[in-house]
Amino acid sequence: MAWPRQQKQNTRRRILESAARLFSRHGFDNVSIEEVMRGAGLTHGSFYTHFPSKQALYAEAVTDAARASTLAKLLAAGESRDLQQLLAGYLDMTHVRQEQPPCPLAFLATDVAIREKGVRGAYTRVFRRLVAFLRRGLPAGTAADNRERAMAVAALMIGGVAVSRALDDERAAEALLAACRRIGGELLEGAS
Amino acid sequence: MAWPRQQKQNTRRRILESAARLFSRHGFDNVSIEEVMRGAGLTHGSFYTHFPSKQALYAEAVTDAARASTLAKLLAAGESRDLQQLLAGYLDMTHVRQEQPPCPLAFLATDVAIREKGVRGAYTRVFRRLVAFLRRGLPAGTAADNRERAMAVAALMIGGVAVSRALDDERAAEALLAACRRIGGELLEGAS
DNA sequence: GTCTATACCTCGATAGAC
DNA sequence: GTCTATCGAGGTATAGAC
Numbered sequence: 001m002a003w004p005r006q007q008k009q010n011t012r013r014r015i016l017e018s019a020a021r022l023f024s025r026h027g028f029d030n031v032s033i034e035e036v037m038r039g040a041g042l043t044h045g046s047f048y049t050h051f052p053s054k055q056a057l058y059a060e061a062v063t064d065a066a067r068a069s070t071l072a073k074l075l076a077a078g079e080s081r082d083l084q085q086l087l088a089g090y091l092d093m094t095h096v097r098q099e100q101p102p103c104p105l106a107f108l109a110t111d112v113a114i115r116e117k118g119v120r121g122a123y124t125r126v127f128r129r130l131v132a133f134l135r136r137g138l139p140a141g142t143a144a145d146n147r148e149r150a151m152a153v154a155a156l157m158i159g160g161v162a163v164s165r166a167l168d169d170e171r172a173a174e175a176l177l178a179a180c181r182r183i184g185g186e187l188l189e190g191a192s
Numbered sequence: 193m194a195w196p197r198q199q200k201q202n203t204r205r206r207i208l209e210s211a212a213r214l215f216s217r218h219g220f221d222n223v224s225i226e227e228v229m230r231g232a233g234l235t236h237g238s239f240y241t242h243f244p245s246k247q248a249l250y251a252e253a254v255t256d257a258a259r260a261s262t263l264a265k266l267l268a269a270g271e272s273r274d275l276q277q278l279l280a281g282y283l284d285m286t287h288v289r290q291e292q293p294p295c296p297l298a299f300l301a302t303d304v305a306i307r308e309k310g311v312r313g314a315y316t317r318v319f320r321r322l323v324a325f326l327r328r329g330l331p332a333g334t335a336a337d338n339r340e341r342a343m344a345v346a347a348l349m350i351g352g353v354a355v356s357r358a359l360d361d362e363r364a365a366e367a368l369l370a371a372c373r374r375i376g377g378e379l380l381e382g383a384s
Numbered sequence: 385g386t387c388t389a390t391a392c393c394t395c396g397a398t399a400g401a402c
Numbered sequence: 403g404t405c406t407a408t409c410g411a412g413g414t415a416t417a418g419a420c
Binding site for chain 2: 385386387388389
């Protein structure tokens, strides 16, 4: 079997992992291709044999970051059961501090908004997946109501983490997360 | 009375307005000092007589953008009355499309998160003002509950606009805003 | 205070050896 | 495929004339 192919795919994966981590932490513009490649154990020269441009890498990295995030693992494992636990894990300081693999929806929201279509398309697909997952876990209700509820909880989760990260006061950041956990929890229980 | 002083203050204000608009639209890194100064009707050379660095300008521009936003005008005028109207004006496509002066909390959330302390401090102060305003307009309840409710609604507003801006599907963006308006409205009415 | 001009640097992207 | 080397563009910040 031809393993060079395997090798290249492997390298590609390492580049994507490095990019997802660095972009989430520092933003797209503050990470150079050289830094991404160094994170993957390579030099910058060979980047363009894997991706046509830095923006193209970004689009794939958003998707990849979503796949690597803790949220995604819960999404894959859990049967939409115990959304409360999902909420608690997401709206947590270990997430804000990037001590667990970060969710690109929260870490790159305003960064993605100013990019070209490809990047925003990737972001949109990830967002839809989250909403669909939340929706499946909601107690019975009208389709329209559950759809709105799922979207609002998604916005609350993303907004909570994104804002928490921007605050320069740790106490306030924790208080915000706690508030979103509680109110979000209520919304998931369906007290309409 | 010495009016050169006045003149300089006026120029300073124009620079801040230009910066707030451009940073909100394109992000801090994608706006050059030359562009900011051109927006204020000047050339880039005189920038450093007004601000010590680009980052220092950013910190003040965040505060200034908050002051200029439509939200701020409602905050100043309204006596925390009719939060529903505030919500509807904020979670609106004219805001997302920047057809009204944008709120930096939503437009710059992840952009601010990666900057130095001064910028994040300015962001934090603006956020606290929004939360305090929401809190005053809430129906009677325990202090702790109203505090959490106000913070969650703030996160929902900011998250709703920020994510809506990142989506590449206009229909989905509008649906998200509508969902946040409805659920946010419920939270403000205090159905605990 | 504002202008033009420029020093100095970083970065995205490409070329060519191995 | 990966490396080193480099081109060219664009940016922050400073210098000096007016």
